[in-house]
Every structure is written in C-alpha cells, then in structure tokens.
Amino acid sequence: MTRIKHLYLHVPFCSSICYYCDFCHRIFDEKLSERWLDRLEEEIRENCHGQYETIYIGGGTPTVLSYVQLESLLGLIAPYAKECIEYTIEVNPESLDEEKIRLFVQYGISRISMGVQSSDDAILRSIGRRHSFSDVKEKIRLLKKNGLENISVDLMYSLPGQDLDILEKSIDDVVKLEVPHISLYSLTIEENSVFGKKGISNLDEEIEEDMYELIGRKLKEKGYIHYEVSNYCLEGYHSRHNMGYWDYEDFLGVSLSASGKIGNNRYTNTRSFEKYLGGKDIRDENLYLENDEMEFEHIMMSLRTIYGLDIEAFNRKYHCDLLKKYHKGVSNPDIAVKEGRLICTNLEILNRILLDFMI
Numbered sequence: 001m002t003r004i005k006h007l008y009l010h011v012p013f014c015s016s017i018c019y020y021c022d023f024c025h026r027i028f029d030e031k032l033s034e035r036w037l038d039r040l041e042e043e044i045r046e047n048c049h050g051q052y053e054t055i056y057i058g059g060g061t062p063t064v065l066s067y068v069q070l071e072s073l074l075g076l077i078a079p080y081a082k083e084c085i086e087y088t089i090e091v092n093p094e095s096l097d098e099e100k101i102r103l104f105v106q107y108g109i110s111r112i113s114m115g116v117q118s119s120d121d122a123i124l125r126s127i128g129r130r131h132s133f134s135d136v137k138e139k140i141r142l143l144k145k146n147g148l149e150n151i152s153v154d155l156m157y158s159l160p161g162q163d164l165d166i167l168e169k170s171i172d173d174v175v176k177l178e179v180p181h182i183s184l185y186s187l188t189i190e191e192n193s194v195f196g197k198k199g200i201s202n203l204d205e206e207i208e209e210d211m212y213e214l215i216g217r218k219l220k221e222k223g224y225i226h227y228e229v230s231n232y233c234l235e236g237y238h239s240r241h242n243m244g245y246w247d248y249e250d251f252l253g254v255s256l257s258a259s260g261k262i263g264n265n266r267y268t269n270t271r272s273f274e275k276y277l278g279g280k281d282i283r284d285e286n287l288y289l290e291n292d293e294m295e296f297e298h299i300m301m302s303l304r305t306i307y308g309l310d311i312e313a314f315n316r317k318y319h320c321d322l323l324k325k326y327h328k329g330v331s332n333p334d335i336a337v338k339e340g341r342l343i344c345t346n347l348e349i350l351n352r353i354l355l356d357f358m359i
C-alpha cells in the first residue's frame, strides 16, 4: 500500500457565519465541540497511520476553539506530525491571541493561513466578517514576533460594493504586511449562504475579469509568483499541502465533511453532527473512480499550477500515452510541453482549455 503523505482535518465551528459561506460549520458551542473532539479522537485513532509530510487544519475556524481544546486537538495530531515538512492551521484574526500562537509554535505548526478577505472595514462588515483590518495587522505582528513568518493571507474579490480601487487598495495593504503567500478567491454566491437566500447576485463577468487581471499585474510587480490559478507566493513559499492536491496525490481527510482520496476511492464524511457523533459509518459518499475519470481529474488539477504535470509519471500510473491519448488538448496553443512536463501557459482561461482534454 502506498503511503498517504497528506492529512487534512476540518474544524466545523465558527464564531459567526459569513454571508457568503456555505461550508460545513456551526456557531461555536463549548459542549458540542467537546463531544466533537471525543469523536474525532476515535476517528483519528482508526484512520491515521504513520507520519504525514503535510498536515492542514482548516475549517470553519480552528481558532474559535478554546486554548484547552486547541491543546487537545494538537496533542491528538502530534504523534503523526513528527516528520511534517509543512504544518498549517487556518486562523481568523478575531479569535487568535498570543497564547494560542505560542501553542502553535510549541506543537510545531509552521504555516499560518489567515482569512483577511479585504482591508476595507466597510466591505468586511458587509460580508459578515467580525474583524477589522487593524486586527489583521496586529495579529500578523504577533505571529511574526513569535517566529511564525510563513503566513498566507486569503483575499476576496468580486464582492458586492467592491470596485477596482477598493480591491487595489486591499492588495497594496496586504503587500505591506510582507507575507510570503496570498490566495485570492472570487465570490461565488452559494444557494444556502445568507447572500444566496437574499438573492444577491455576482458582479458582472467583465468586472471580475478586470479584477483578476489587476490582481495578477499588481502582485507580479511586487515580486509574487502566480504559481496557481488563485495563488501567489514569494520564491519557495508555495503551499506544499495544496501541491499534494494539485499533483493529484492521495490524502486523508478527517472530521465532519472532510474528503479524502486513496487510490481509486474518494470519500466525503457526513456533514451531520448527529451522524458524526453517533454513528460508526460516517462516510456519506464513497466513490470508486474509473481510470478515465482519474486521468481527467489528474490533468485538470495539475494544469492549475505553473509546474504542470509530469508526463512520464502520468503514463506509468495510468498505463497510457498522454500525448497521444489527449492529442486534442495537448495541441491547444496555450498548452506547452517543457522538460517532460505538460504546462498551461494561460491560467486565466484554464477552464476553457480543459474542454479540449475531455474525450
């Protein structure tokens, strides 16, 4: 059996619900979170084995947990984190404090992913965020003071009320924070989010395209590498954990709503607390992927980064000849073959390019 190198753990609680969000989460509740931690311990014991190269604690909002709960959580993972080369936790500025930061350092967390979304306080309020941009600056200062310099910041664009000037200011403000990694996501209105229920619609596609172009231009000027469709980093700071997803490697997901992929199988855990806390069978979805499906997904994921896809490894894995089998896609003028790798040279239109790889 091949070794699974990547572990994802989902913390399903938040302090409040952002208006655009549809993830699996509940408002933090001390008692419920205690029961969740107990059940998680069992799940980890049953499913985690050996050492993981990368670990990612996401959510939800992991920092909404109390200090004591975070300590228990990190203690549960510690036996599997001894050889970890990248150990990330997501944080939100309003629930992060220096005590928790010291705990992260103590348990070997090496990377922080902070939900910032905008530097404009009015925009932050309008999307239901609880922090202000001055909170962000203060928490980044505290992280760096404690030696946690590998910080990624999430920003959003295409938000209601946001124009190019507001977005540009957010980018400038975030660049001044001197963080080595920035992720940018456009707003998607999910049916079950507050925005979806209120009938808020997306900005025009044209504005969204202008925003995407602005982000790329500004961040490249500042020395960031556009290494993945939505991600920018300074040299050497690409996310190792996410590279696992983009390289289509196997990964284990634990806790509510987490997904995993092991060989030809993909699963997703239940989103229901009742089922998770009570049941033995917590997997809501167990899919067997045919090789053809895996090949397409593999291409789709790998072309998202500037590093592209290792053609020989692909051929070995699926016993095929990629360049022949996907001749139409490979012939697309925005696809190149460089040093044995298949690369997309225009990430902005990747989705359109991928149509040529469908057979």
Ligand code: SF4
Residues within 6 Å of the ligand: 013, 014, 015, 016, 017, 018, 021, 022, 023, 025, 059, 060, 061, 092, 115
């Ligand atoms: S966006 Fe993040 S912080 Fe906001 S509700 Fe969703 S998971 Fe929680």
